[in-house]
Structures are given as structure tokens and as C-alpha cells.
Amino acid sequence: MSENSRLPPQVQERLLRLQQLQQTLQSVLNQKQQIEVELMEVEQALSELEKMAEDTIIYKSIGSLLVRTNKTKITGELNEKKELLNMRVKVLSKQEERLRGQIKDLQAKIQKDLRPITPP
Numbered sequence: 001m002s003e004n005s006r007l008p009p010q011v012q013e014r015l016l017r018l019q020q021l022q023q024t025l026q027s028v029l030n031q032k033q034q035i036e037v038e039l040m041e042v043e044q045a046l047s048e049l050e051k052m053a054e055d056t057i058i059y060k061s062i063g064s065l066l067v068r069t070n071k072t073k074i075t076g077e078l079n080e081k082k083e084l085l086n087m088r089v090k091v092l093s094k095q096e097e098r099l100r101g102q103i104k105d106l107q108a109k110i111q112k113d114l115r116p117i118t119p120p
Contacts, residue, residue, distance in 0.1 A: 011113045018106045025099040032092040039085040046078050 007015070049071060052058070058074055059066040 008113070011110060014106055014110050014113065018103065018110065021099055021103050021106065025096065025103065028092055028095050028099060032089060032096065035085055035088050035092065039082065039089065042078050042082045042085065046075065046082065049075050049078070 049058075052071060054071055056071060058069050058071055060069050060074055060077075061067075
């Protein structure tokens, strides 16, 4: 007989919910990491653009094409993208915080459920 089959249904449900929350948290952390990497790339590009003269010829990648653009236009686009990425990082950070709280609460409930009942 498996270990889970001897647990009360309520505890089994909580363990399943805990596993789901942990998977969701992992997904959120992965998304957040990807966005933070993208944000660093945007910040690096903006930093390099600051060093360039206004009349420097700049190309941006659109799919498999390189398209000529100007410094002002690309700086505006990158700043917009940076704002959006920062907002997404904030949203994911709040999700992460909420999930961590739910996981902590659920772990406490499971530990309480599994604690042997001692007679008074």
C-alpha cells in the first residue's frame, strides 16, 4: 500500500494543492528570470546608445531582417520596452510573494494534520 493511500483525503488534497502551487511558483520564477535577462539586454543597449553620436547609423532586427533606424526612434522604443518589462517583473514578483505565502500556509496546515494526536 502506498504512503498516500493511508493519509486522510483532506491531507491528500492539501498535498496535491501544495505540489500545484510549487509548480506554479517555479513557472513564475522562470518567467521572471527570462524577463530580467531581457531587461538587462535592453538596459545594455540603451547604455551603448548613449555613447553614440546622434547621426550614427543604427540597425535593428525585425525577424530575419536588419532595418535602418535613427537613434531617437530606437531609444524611445527601448525605453518603452524597458518600462513594460519593469512592470511585468513587478507583477511576477507580487505573484511570487503571494504564492510563497500560500505555500507556507499550506505547509503549516499539512504539518499540523500530520502531527500525531497525543492524548491530554
